[in-house]
Amino acid sequence: MVRGENNRSQDKNSGAFFVATLVLWSVSIFFEILFNRRTELVSIVAGCFFFQFANWVIRFTLSRDPLFVNTSVSLLHSSLTSISVILILINQWIAKGPGMFEHSQLFAATWPGAYPALCFSCGYFAYDQWDMLHYRLFSGLIPSILVHHLILLVCFTLALFRNITINYLILTLICEVHSIFLHTRKVRRMAGIRDAKSKIVKVEWVLSWIAFFVARLASHMLIIIKLIKDADKFDKGIELPLALFGMVGMNLLNVFLGIDLFKAFRREINPPQNHQE
Template sequence: MAKKEMEEGGKRNAIELFFLTTLILWLASVSFQIILTHQTRLLYIIAGSFFYQTSNSLIRYFSPKSSLSDPLFVNTAVSLIHSLVTSSSVIFILSKQWLNNGLSGMFDHSQLVEGTWSWAFEALCFSCGYFAYDQWDMLHYRLYSGWIPSILLHHLVLLICFTLALYRNITINYLILTLICELHSIFLHVRKVRRMAGIRDARSVIVKLEWCLNWTPFFVARCVSHVLITAKLIKDAHKFGKGVELPLALFGMAGMNILNIGLGMDFLKAFKRERKSQHANHRQHHE
């Protein structure tokens, strides 16, 4: 038994070491770009990490000494803040672009790949800073599970894709479009916070409304939007150069679509579980 626990501990330490090393290398790369190549706009990445780490500290400080100060609750609360900030930023950027230039030129290939909408670069940097913060927070408090933690892998892929795009200032607008999914993440994190706060009655109006608000943006803001972006990439594949932009974009979108399928399956299981619990409680009440 002790030997098995030691082996499991060793595997966990190896996982942590790998992802921590990649995070340090990522930070070194960003620092190199800022200091030596004078890409000062990348400081928004550092600002993003600082903002979300500060949010974490403030939530932890002001939360009562209970489950609400639990690292998982604090992490989820900060994730909710990120979803709110990012969603607002994306809506602002798209609305401004739509009002100024109309829809006709917004989704042109050259605009999506080579252009950068107003505030899109800064918003992407800020979101990139969040993923770096969140990676560190989950590693620090071990807020992950499995030998190949999907959430850590997801963050690593996003950090690579985002920073490469930011370094070269290409496909920024495409990446902003992918962040539309944060609209759904708002309700996803609200659900987690609600459950951690002890509100679990499936018959509650709040819970029923929350499920409606979860399913609708899941399909519209996450699934449909990502499928459309993938279709756009495939349609315009011949317009890309011979660089890594297209393979990297297709790889990233494939990962996001697979993640959406997994998330949908988990969502359906959770929905059925709550419905089953509701029916069981209803029968007990009548008996």
């Protein structure tokens, strides 16, 4: 009883902190749009409303379960973002080839479609942060998912405000390819499809592990290696420390995610057996 009350107290305290950061973030966005006339940032607000609208549609047509709705919207975001990022990268590869990964391109330039794509995704993370806080879809004093979203909101917003490192951040969003499988698995299990011997489940796990190592782990490691390699090309400012901080944080979260994913994999392929005496 006491432990349950302590957990609720921890959730409440951590929730209050993240609500406060989200409010401050919202104020900064509207200040830039209204007073500094940064109309290009309206795409962030559009992203928030788009995914909130998707939330309402799913809630009133499929299920009112907050976790199911949240996961379904997350799946929608991962799918849309993956498609947009892949198209942006293909377009740039055709236009510039390997030169697209030069420091000048990644730091100061902005690939066609990259800015609105990053804005739209930023809007999603703000929406998702609010949705999880509103429905208490987190636990613990320092919920990793809320920390993850906060790191992304800080990094994305500062980059969008200053219009730098946009392309670097687009590269980080390649991990959304793996997120598709994470969200698909959650939706599948909530729908009652849990047979580990099913071909669908087996294929899903194979693709999930491939995407984890390629689209998430390897891509983020390559980005941090690129940052370190090009460290002397950055101006003396906040950009490099912030980029390194963000990528180190994301790589640590990737490690924890990998551990959790492996545990989930073992549980699913080796479900507990009911022994009868």
